[in-house]
Amino acid sequence: QSVLTQPPSVSAAPGQKVTISCSGGSSNIGNNYVSWYQRLPGRAPKLLVYDDNERPSGIPDRFSGSKSGTSAALGITGLQTGDEADYYCGTWDSSLSVGVFGGGTKLTVL
Amino acid sequence: QAQLVQSEAEVKKPGASVKVSCKASGYTFTAYGIGWVRQAPGQGLEWMGGISAVNRSTTYAQNLHDRVIMTADTSTSTAYMELRSLRSDDTAVYYCARLFEIYYFDSGTYSHSLDTWGQGTMVIVSS
Numbered sequence: 001q002s003v004l005t006q007p008p009s010v011s012a013a014p015g016q017k018v019t020i021s022c023s024g025g026s027s028n029i030g031n032n033y034v035s036w037y038q039r040l041p042g043r044a045p046k047l048l049v050y051d052d053n054e055r056p057s058g059i060p061d062r063f064s065g066s067k068s069g070t071s072a073a074l075g076i077t078g079l080q081t082g083d084e085a086d087y088y089c090g091t092w093d094s095s096l097s098v099g100v101f102g103g104g105t106k107l108t109v110l
Numbered sequence: 111q112a113q114l115v116q117s118e119a120e121v122k123k124p125g126a127s128v129k130v131s132c133k134a135s136g137y138t139f140t141a142y143g144i145g146w147v148r149q150a151p152g153q154g155l156e157w158m159g160g161i162s163a164v165n166r167s168t169t170y171a172q173n174l175h176d177r178v179i180m181t182a183d184t185s186t187s188t189a190y191m192e193l194r195s196l197r198s199d200d201t202a203v204y205y206c207a208r209l210f211e212i213y214y215f216d217s218g219t220y221s222h223s224l225d226t227w228g229q230g231t232m233v234i235v236s237s
Contacts, residue, residue, distance in 0.1 A: 035223040050223040099157035
Protein backbone atom coordinates (compact mmCIF):
# COMPACT_ATOMS: atom_id res chain seq x y z
CA GLN A 1 0.00 0.00 0.00
CA SER A 2 1.59 3.27 -1.15
CA VAL A 3 1.66 6.33 1.08
CA LEU A 4 0.58 8.46 -1.89
CA THR A 5 -2.57 7.54 -3.81
CA GLN A 6 -2.82 7.71 -7.59
CA PRO A 7 -5.48 6.36 -9.96
CA PRO A 8 -4.27 3.08 -11.52
CA SER A 9 -5.01 4.25 -15.04
CA VAL A 10 -6.17 7.15 -17.17
CA SER A 11 -6.81 7.42 -20.87
CA ALA A 12 -7.48 10.09 -23.47
CA ALA A 13 -7.32 10.61 -27.21
CA PRO A 14 -4.34 12.09 -29.05
CA GLY A 15 -4.30 15.87 -28.83
CA GLN A 16 -6.44 15.92 -25.72
CA LYS A 17 -5.50 16.82 -22.15
CA VAL A 18 -5.28 14.52 -19.15
CA THR A 19 -4.76 15.13 -15.44
CA ILE A 20 -3.23 12.60 -13.05
CA SER A 21 -3.94 13.11 -9.37
CA CYS A 22 -1.79 12.28 -6.34
CA SER A 23 -3.25 12.38 -2.86
CA GLY A 24 -1.28 12.32 0.38
CA GLY A 25 -1.22 13.86 3.82
CA SER A 26 0.13 16.70 5.89
CA SER A 27 3.47 15.00 6.55
CA ASN A 28 4.27 14.49 2.88
CA ILE A 29 2.53 16.48 0.13
CA GLY A 30 1.11 18.97 2.60
CA ASN A 31 4.54 20.01 3.82
CA ASN A 32 7.08 19.12 1.12
CA TYR A 33 7.60 19.62 -2.58
CA VAL A 34 6.27 17.08 -5.06
CA SER A 35 8.05 15.56 -8.06
CA TRP A 36 6.64 13.67 -11.03
CA TYR A 37 8.37 10.91 -12.99
CA GLN A 38 7.65 9.28 -16.33
CA ARG A 39 8.57 5.66 -16.91
CA LEU A 40 8.36 4.69 -20.57
CA PRO A 41 8.21 0.94 -21.29
CA GLY A 42 11.64 -0.61 -20.90
CA ARG A 43 13.27 2.67 -19.89
CA ALA A 44 14.51 4.17 -16.65
CA PRO A 45 12.27 6.74 -14.98
CA LYS A 46 12.70 10.36 -15.98
CA LEU A 47 12.04 13.49 -13.92
CA LEU A 48 9.25 15.58 -15.44
CA VAL A 49 8.42 18.04 -12.67
CA TYR A 50 10.10 19.00 -9.41
CA ASP A 51 9.24 21.43 -6.62
CA ASP A 52 5.53 21.04 -7.38
CA ASN A 53 5.54 22.87 -10.72
CA GLU A 54 9.09 23.33 -12.05
CA ARG A 55 10.28 21.56 -15.21
CA PRO A 56 13.88 20.43 -15.76
CA SER A 57 15.47 21.74 -18.93
CA GLY A 58 14.36 19.79 -21.97
CA ILE A 59 10.92 18.89 -20.62
CA PRO A 60 8.23 20.41 -22.87
CA ASP A 61 5.67 22.77 -21.41
CA ARG A 62 2.95 20.26 -22.32
CA PHE A 63 3.76 18.81 -18.88
CA SER A 64 2.76 20.86 -15.85
CA GLY A 65 2.48 20.27 -12.12
CA SER A 66 0.24 21.79 -9.50
CA LYS A 67 -0.49 21.34 -5.82
CA SER A 68 -3.22 22.30 -3.39
CA GLY A 69 -3.12 21.29 0.25
CA THR A 70 -2.38 17.57 0.45
CA SER A 71 -3.03 16.80 -3.21
CA ALA A 72 -0.95 17.29 -6.33
CA ALA A 73 -1.63 16.83 -10.01
CA LEU A 74 0.24 16.36 -13.27
CA GLY A 75 -1.33 17.79 -16.40
CA ILE A 76 -0.38 16.71 -19.90
CA THR A 77 -1.73 18.62 -22.89
CA GLY A 78 -1.52 17.81 -26.59
CA LEU A 79 -1.31 14.09 -25.88
CA GLN A 80 0.89 12.01 -28.15
CA THR A 81 1.15 8.25 -28.50
CA GLY A 82 4.71 8.58 -27.24
CA ASP A 83 3.34 9.79 -23.89
CA GLU A 84 2.02 6.30 -23.12
CA ALA A 85 3.88 5.43 -19.95
CA ASP A 86 3.57 4.97 -16.21
CA TYR A 87 3.62 8.18 -14.20
CA TYR A 88 4.63 8.43 -10.55
CA CYS A 89 4.41 11.20 -7.99
CA GLY A 90 7.02 11.36 -5.25
CA THR A 91 7.93 13.43 -2.25
CA TRP A 92 9.50 13.27 1.20
CA ASP A 93 7.51 12.17 4.24
CA SER A 94 8.64 14.18 7.26
CA SER A 95 7.03 11.84 9.79
CA LEU A 96 8.49 8.66 8.35
CA SER A 97 11.77 10.38 7.31
CA VAL A 98 11.72 8.52 4.01
CA GLY A 99 11.05 9.21 0.37
CA VAL A 100 7.65 8.03 -0.85
CA PHE A 101 6.10 7.34 -4.24
CA GLY A 102 2.57 6.94 -5.44
CA GLY A 103 1.52 3.58 -6.81
CA GLY A 104 1.80 4.84 -10.37
CA THR A 105 -0.73 5.67 -13.09
CA LYS A 106 -0.72 4.02 -16.48
CA LEU A 107 -1.54 6.49 -19.24
CA THR A 108 -3.11 5.12 -22.41
CA VAL A 109 -3.40 7.37 -25.45
CA LEU A 110 -6.28 5.89 -27.40
CA GLN B 111 25.75 16.20 -19.08
CA ALA B 112 25.23 14.19 -15.93
CA GLN B 113 25.23 10.45 -16.42
CA LEU B 114 24.99 7.44 -14.13
CA VAL B 115 26.13 4.01 -15.34
CA GLN B 116 25.23 0.97 -13.28
CA SER B 117 26.75 -2.48 -13.03
CA GLU B 118 25.46 -5.49 -14.93
CA ALA B 119 22.61 -7.82 -14.03
CA GLU B 120 23.07 -10.33 -11.22
CA VAL B 121 21.56 -13.70 -10.33
CA LYS B 122 21.80 -14.64 -6.67
CA LYS B 123 20.60 -17.42 -4.42
CA PRO B 124 18.37 -16.73 -1.41
CA GLY B 125 20.43 -15.67 1.59
CA ALA B 126 23.27 -14.25 -0.51
CA SER B 127 24.24 -10.59 -0.89
CA VAL B 128 24.41 -8.35 -3.94
CA LYS B 129 26.35 -5.12 -4.44
CA VAL B 130 25.28 -2.79 -7.25
CA SER B 131 27.57 0.01 -8.40
CA CYS B 132 26.64 3.35 -9.91
CA LYS B 133 29.40 5.40 -11.57
CA ALA B 134 28.74 9.10 -12.02
CA SER B 135 30.16 11.42 -14.64
CA GLY B 136 29.51 14.86 -16.09
CA TYR B 137 28.98 16.65 -12.77
CA THR B 138 30.62 17.26 -9.40
CA PHE B 139 29.90 14.04 -7.54
CA THR B 140 30.21 15.57 -4.08
CA ALA B 141 27.63 18.28 -4.82
CA TYR B 142 24.72 15.83 -5.00
CA GLY B 143 23.46 12.83 -3.12
CA ILE B 144 22.51 9.47 -4.60
CA GLY B 145 19.13 7.83 -4.16
CA TRP B 146 18.24 4.18 -4.76
CA VAL B 147 14.88 2.99 -6.06
CA ARG B 148 13.73 -0.47 -7.07
CA GLN B 149 10.87 -1.84 -9.12
CA ALA B 150 9.75 -5.43 -8.72
CA PRO B 151 8.01 -7.16 -11.65
CA GLY B 152 4.54 -5.74 -12.11
CA GLN B 153 4.95 -3.35 -9.19
CA GLY B 154 5.52 0.37 -8.79
CA LEU B 155 8.59 2.31 -7.76
CA GLU B 156 9.87 1.71 -4.24
CA TRP B 157 12.17 4.21 -2.54
CA MET B 158 14.99 2.28 -0.86
CA GLY B 159 17.08 5.04 0.60
CA GLY B 160 19.72 7.60 -0.14
CA ILE B 161 23.11 8.97 0.74
CA SER B 162 23.26 12.70 1.27
CA ALA B 163 25.70 15.07 -0.40
CA VAL B 164 26.14 17.17 2.73
CA ASN B 165 27.86 14.72 5.04
CA ARG B 166 27.32 11.39 3.29
CA SER B 167 24.74 10.46 5.88
CA THR B 168 22.35 7.70 4.88
CA THR B 169 18.61 7.22 5.20
CA TYR B 170 16.99 3.85 4.56
CA ALA B 171 13.46 2.64 4.03
CA GLN B 172 12.14 1.09 7.21
CA ASN B 173 11.51 -2.30 5.62
CA LEU B 174 15.13 -2.52 4.41
CA HIS B 175 17.16 -0.73 7.08
CA ASP B 176 18.56 -3.93 8.60
CA ARG B 177 19.66 -5.42 5.25
CA VAL B 178 20.89 -2.52 3.10
CA ILE B 179 24.07 -0.45 3.12
CA MET B 180 24.63 2.52 0.83
CA THR B 181 28.08 4.00 0.38
CA ALA B 182 29.92 6.40 -1.92
CA ASP B 183 33.55 6.49 -3.03
CA THR B 184 34.36 10.09 -3.90
CA SER B 185 37.76 9.13 -5.37
CA THR B 186 36.03 7.21 -8.17
CA SER B 187 32.67 9.05 -8.19
CA THR B 188 30.94 5.74 -7.61
CA ALA B 189 28.03 4.90 -5.33
CA TYR B 190 27.24 1.41 -4.08
CA MET B 191 24.15 -0.32 -2.74
CA GLU B 192 24.60 -3.62 -0.96
CA LEU B 193 21.57 -5.72 -0.05
CA ARG B 194 22.09 -8.72 2.21
CA SER B 195 20.06 -11.82 3.10
CA LEU B 196 18.37 -11.76 -0.27
CA ARG B 197 14.86 -13.16 -0.65
CA SER B 198 12.84 -14.00 -3.72
CA ASP B 199 10.81 -10.82 -3.30
CA ASP B 200 14.00 -8.78 -3.71
CA THR B 201 13.91 -9.70 -7.40
CA ALA B 202 13.64 -6.33 -9.09
CA VAL B 203 15.30 -3.72 -11.26
CA TYR B 204 17.45 -1.50 -9.06
CA TYR B 205 18.04 2.11 -10.04
CA CYS B 206 20.41 4.73 -8.73
CA ALA B 207 19.58 8.38 -9.29
CA ARG B 208 21.17 11.72 -8.60
CA LEU B 209 19.49 13.19 -5.55
CA PHE B 210 18.74 16.88 -5.47
CA GLU B 211 17.68 17.90 -1.98
CA ILE B 212 17.24 21.17 -0.14
CA TYR B 213 15.76 21.72 3.31
CA TYR B 214 14.21 25.11 3.88
CA PHE B 215 14.61 25.76 7.59
CA ASP B 216 12.30 28.78 7.66
CA SER B 217 9.31 26.80 6.39
CA GLY B 218 10.37 23.28 7.36
CA THR B 219 9.84 22.26 3.74
CA TYR B 220 11.93 19.63 2.01
CA SER B 221 12.69 19.55 -1.70
CA HIS B 222 13.68 16.00 -2.67
CA SER B 223 13.87 14.90 -6.30
CA LEU B 224 15.78 12.39 -8.41
CA ASP B 225 16.88 14.27 -11.50
CA THR B 226 19.17 11.86 -13.38
CA TRP B 227 18.75 8.08 -13.37
CA GLY B 228 21.00 5.15 -14.11
CA GLN B 229 19.94 2.56 -16.66
CA GLY B 230 18.91 0.05 -13.99
CA THR B 231 20.38 -3.25 -12.80
CA MET B 232 18.27 -6.40 -12.84
CA VAL B 233 18.76 -8.56 -9.75
CA ILE B 234 17.17 -12.00 -9.79
CA VAL B 235 16.99 -14.00 -6.58
CA SER B 236 16.32 -17.65 -7.28
CA SER B 237 17.36 -21.02 -5.93
